[in-house]
Amino acid sequence: MAAEQGTTSHVYLGFDFSTQQLKVLAIDGNLDVVHQDNVQFDTELPEFRTQGGVHIHSDRLTVTSPVLMWVKALDLLLEKMRGAGFDFSRVRALSGSGQQHGSVYWKRGASETLSRLDPNQDLFHQLQNSYSVSDSPVWMDSSSKQQCQDLQAAAGGALRLSEITGSRAYERFTGNQISKVRQTRPEQYQETERISLVSSFAASLFLGLYAAIDYSDGSGMNLLDIRTRNWSEICLEATAPHLARLLGDPLPSTSVLGSVSSYFVDRYGFSESCRVVAFTGDNPASLAGMRLQPGDIAVSLGTSDTVFLWVQQPCPALEGHVFCNPVDWQAYMALLCFKNGSLTRERIRNQCAGGSWEAFSAALTNTVLGNNGNIGFYFDTMEITPPAIGIHRFDKDDNEVSSLSPEAEVRALVEGQFLSRRLHAERLGYSIIPGTRVLATGGASCNKEILQVLSDVFGAPVYTMDLSNSACLGSAYRALHGLVTESGGSFFDVVKHAPEPQLVVRPHPTAAQVYDKMLKRYGQLEETVLQWTHS
Numbered sequence: 285m286a287a288e289q290g291t292t293s294h295v296y297l298g299f300d301f302s303t304q305q306l307k308v309l310a311i312d313g314n315l316d317v318v319h320q321d322n323v324q325f326d327t328e329l330p331e332f333r334t335q336g337g338v339h340i341h342s343d344r345l346t347v348t349s350p351v352l353m354w355v356k357a358l359d360l361l362l363e364k365m366r367g368a369g370f371d372f373s374r375v376r377a378l379s380g381s382g383q384q385h386g387s388v389y390w391k392r393g394a395s396e397t398l399s400r401l402d403p404n405q406d407l408f409h410q411l412q413n414s415y416s417v418s419d420s421p422v423w424m425d426s427s428s429k430q431q432c433q434d435l436q437a438a439a440g441g442a443l444r445l446s447e448i449t450g451s452r453a454y455e456r457f458t459g460n461q462i463s464k465v466r467q468t469r470p471e472q473y474q475e476t477e478r479i480s481l482v483s484s485f486a487a488s489l490f491l492g493l494y495a496a497i498d499y500s501d502g503s504g505m506n507l508l509d510i511r512t513r514n515w516s517e518i519c520l521e522a523t524a525p526h527l528a529r530l531l532g533d534p535l536p537s538t539s540v541l542g543s544v545s546s547y548f549v550d551r552y553g554f555s556e557s558c559r560v561v562a563f564t565g566d567n568p569a570s571l572a573g574m575r576l577q578p579g580d581i582a583v584s585l586g587t588s589d590t591v592f593l594w595v596q597q598p599c600p601a602l603e604g605h606v607f608c609n610p611v612d613w614q615a616y617m618a619l620l621c622f623k624n625g626s627l628t629r630e631r632i633r634n635q636c637a638g639g640s641w642e643a644f645s646a647a648l649t650n651t652v653l654g655n656n657g658n659i660g661f662y663f664d665t666m667e668i669t670p671p672a673i674g675i676h677r678f679d680k681d682d683n684e685v686s687s688l689s690p691e692a693e694v695r696a697l698v699e700g701q702f703l704s705r706r707l708h709a710e711r712l713g714y715s716i717i718p719g720t721r722v723l724a725t726g727g728a729s730c731n732k733e734i735l736q737v738l739s740d741v742f743g744a745p746v747y748t749m750d751l752s753n754s755a756c757l758g759s760a761y762r763a764l765h766g767l768v769t770e771s772g773g774s775f776f777d778v779v780k781h782a783p784e785p786q787l788v789v790r791p792h793p794t795a796a797q798v799y800d801k802m803l804k805r806y807g808q809l810e811e812t813v814l815q816w817t818h819s
């Protein structure tokens with residue numbers, strides 16, 4: 285292992301195909317970050333007309349992204365790196381991550397095209413006709429309710445499905461999306477020779493052949509048996525005939541899948557021996573990037589907010605998800621996902637803080653812990669956890685009110701979001717104990733005032749990495765780890781000299797007094813909001 289890591293001339297790349305952008309990060313053999321870059325979909329690829337990286341369809345439930353936008357983003361990112369003088373010949377291994385659950389439908393003949401790419405042309409032009417479905421369903425989609433009901437019925441109920449796959453049926457989970465595509469677009473489905481996740485689609489581009497789905501991201505499909513780590517026959521059959529053939533066999537997340545295709549060698553100067561390590565989901569990759577340990581709780585504040593934990597034994601339930609662990613095949617991770625995260629914070633920033641994060645932060649500083657009893661629920665779109673919609677504000681006596689002052693609105697939003705994250709994490713069995721670290725990541729984790737509220741609500745210190753894109757960092761670590769896995773090197777051995785997360789904020793001394801009570805009230809009011817949604 286020392287020989288793998290000892291040299292600084294080698295570098296390891298981590299990519300992240302997330303909702304709003306494609307990012308890349310390079311580390312050297314000492315784990316120092318030596319390069320970073322990104323492509324923002326909305327602004328740098330405006331021809332695809334996305335908002336926040338997606339298209340929301342007229343039914344407000346269907347949410348997709350153009351698959352060719354991701355391909356073009358990779359062309360652009362690699363060109364930017366070349367323009368910045370990045371030396372691709374130093375890359376010893378690469379890996380990456382993708383927003384979870386999204387699906388890519390490769391058209392018949394695409395594997396042939398992938399294997400014979402012309403290095404004189406970009407990927408975008410050569411892969412134009414390689415997808416049977418041009419708009420990939422993504423994690424924000426909630427249009428597959430019927431398919432979820434059918435899958436649960438076939439599996440013997442929601443809890444049984446959760447015991448097998450780690451989650452009850454969720455609309456964004458890939459199996460239900462595949463089922464919907466098969467039913468609503470039979471011709472395109474018939475034309476499909478392979479289905480990838482966003483992560484394995486991206487790995488396929490680098491390999492020049494279809495990449496396996498890894499166990500960890502594969503756990504977000506309602507198709508994988510998280511204990512046997514094989515596709516579940518019951519779930520496959522309930523989803524689509526012959527689906528195993530379209531998915532390929534799942535593999536451990538640490539697998540070396542092969543070397544980069546000659547396209548990347550000839551066009552960008554990658555070494556022929558540069559290895560491609562299985563790509564995974566962005567949340568599993570973040571777990572690796574933050575080097576999450578048992579007892580820690582991670583809060584990712586990206587487009588979605590997620591809360592995740594390292595767990596040794598799977599205890600699937602009706603809420604939340606259990607995924608195979610991306611760095612230790614014997615372990616698991618538990619995850620909760622909240623759809624109304626950064627985009628809702630941006631909306632309230634625009635309405636109440638003149639579009640400025642500084643003013644948004646000032647509103648948090650200028651208002652008191654507990655917000656004088658005001659509590660808000662801000663579900664701009666149907667939330668995942670809990671399945672509720674609408675904007676609901678309550679005063680200290682639990683009366684619904686129609687508005688709050690702009691500053692109180694900002695605090696109600698952020699407190700409400702974090703009370704919800706804590707409430708549902710506790711329902712999943714998590715409890716804050718002395719020594720608990722909250723590790724924050726994602727775009728909003730650069731905002732110290734937001735992190736102060738997180739710390740106060742959780743009653744625990746909040747730490748961050750120097751970088752807010754831990755999914756990229758984790759992917760670069762995983763690239764390095766993939767190389768040493770065969771010789772038995774553990775992930776924690778590989779990253780033991782990586783920089784430790786830094787303490788950013790501690791809870792205010794009165795926080796526990798305020799938020800322990802408020803959490804109970806929040807839970808009761810959430811019941812009311814849920815009843816309103818479903819009445």
Ligand SMILES: Nc1ncnc2c1ncn2[C@@H]1O[C@H](COP(=O)(O)OP(=O)(O)O)[C@@H](O)[C@H]1O
Pocket residue numbers: 302303304305585586587588626627629630641725726727728729730731734
């Ligand atoms: N200073 C800030 N304060 C709060 N939120 C921020 C700040 N800067 C960026 N963000 C949020 O970060 C989000 C992007 O996070 P990121 O993790 O990069 O998203 P993704 O990986 O899902 O594409 C933006 O939507 C924005 O709302």
Ligand SMILES: O=C(CO)[C@@H](O)[C@H](O)COP(=O)(O)O
Pocket residue numbers: 302303304382383384385423456504565566567586587588589590621
């Ligand atoms: O659906 C989930 C997790 O289950 C989301 O967390 C997606 O993985 C999108 O991630 P971001 O782009 O918001 O980081």
